[in-house]
Amino acid sequence: MRSGYWTPVRVTIDNKGPAFTGKVSVRTFSGSIRQQSIDAISPWSFEEPVTLAQGAQKRLTINAPHYAGNLITRGFLATLSNSQGQIISTKSTRQGYEVQPGDTLVGILSDHDNLEAQLSKLTLVNQAGSLNVSRLDIQTLPTLETVMENFDVLILDNFATDTLSARQFTMLETWVNRGGILIEVGGLNWQRTLQPLPKSLLPVTMQGLNVLPEQTHLLSFNGNTMQPATKDIPPVAPAISTASIHQQSTFSTIQTVVSMKKHSTACSGTPGCGHRVLCSI
Numbered sequence: 001m002r003s004g005y006w007t008p009v010r011v012t013i014d015n016k017g018p019a020f021t022g023k024v025s026v027r028t029f030s031g032s033i034r035q036q037s038i039d040a041i042s043p044w045s046f047e048e049p050v051t052l053a054q055g056a057q058k059r060l061t062i063n064a065p066h067y068a069g070n071l072i073t074r075g076f077l078a079t080l081s082n083s084q085g086q087i088i089s090t091k092s093t094r095q096g097y098e099v100q101p102g103d104t105l106v107g108i109l110s111d112h113d114n115l116e117a118q119l120s121k122l123t124l125v126n127q128a129g130s131l132n133v134s135r136l137d138i139q140t141l142p143t144l145e146t147v148m149e150n151f152d153v154l155i156l157d158n159f160a161t162d163t164l165s166a167r168q169f170t171m172l173e174t175w176v177n178r179g180g181i182l183i184e185v186g187g188l189n190w191q192r193t194l195q196p197l198p199k200s201l202l203p204v205t206m207q208g209l210n211v212l213p214e215q216t217h218l219l220s221f222n223g224n225t226m227q228p229a230t231k232d233i234p235p236v237a238p239a240i241s242t243a244s245i246h247q248q249s250t251f252s253t254i255q256t257v258v259s260m261k262k263h264s265t266a267c268s269g270t271p272g273c274g275h276r277v278l279c280s281i
Contacts, residue, residue: 015052102129110157157185162196186241204243
């Protein structure tokens with residue numbers, strides 16, 4: 001959770017009785033930091049209608065602002081009511097980790113299991129706070145840009161992007177244009193990740209695969225620039241995807257960061273205020 005930002009609240013309802021019609025409402029609450037007590041409930045309520053057959057289960061995602069005015073927000077309170085307005089059940093969220101000012105929140109769409117461990121070794125330039133990583137999927141990737149604003153960076157790496165919806169692609173375009181950083185990883189699985197992306201999200205035209213030339217220097221994952229120069233040379237030349245950059249438009253800037261002959265192996269595009277970065281390894 002990030003204070004002041006819209007947050008997706010996921011609610012699961014199991015109906016063990018007869019068919020049910022009603023609504024779920026979500027509000028923020030404040031309380032003691034030491035225990036899950038509720039001292040004050042926000043007057044703002046965000047609702048979703050619910051219809052359940054007997055024995056059915058339903059999962060809802062209701063977006064609500066992580067904000068309680070002058071009070072400190074401690075969590076969310078979900079209330080299930082029937083069609084007559086009678087409260088059937090109430091459930092509060094557990095106190096989770098809150099992303100602090102200065103922290104960087106990175107979302108990842110990837111089928112690589114060890115990506116979080118790799119990112120935990122990374123030290124960002126001028127990093128002031130913590131680096132927080134959140135794994136996403138097609139169900140949890142927001143469809144609203146206001147919810148996506150929680151994230152500073154999104155990484156696409158070996159992920160079937162053709163499973164994303166049109167609303168999610170539109171959201172990503174808006175998010176990047178408003179300052180989000182989208183990192184797209186190529187390499188052996190580049191077609192799975194990059195080919196379904198709309199042109200507006202990919203700063204290059206993909207060409208194919210090649211091999212990184214021997215003795216090519218790469219920055220180490222721990223961000224330590226004091227290591228000997230030979231430490232950042234891969235022991236085995238990895239396969240890389242190659243590309244040529246798009247013709248630049250009036251309101252965007254595309255630059256090659258690393259090139260090999262006539263092909264870009266890493267480049268950065270800047271539409272609006274955000275960045276699209278292609279990593280080819």
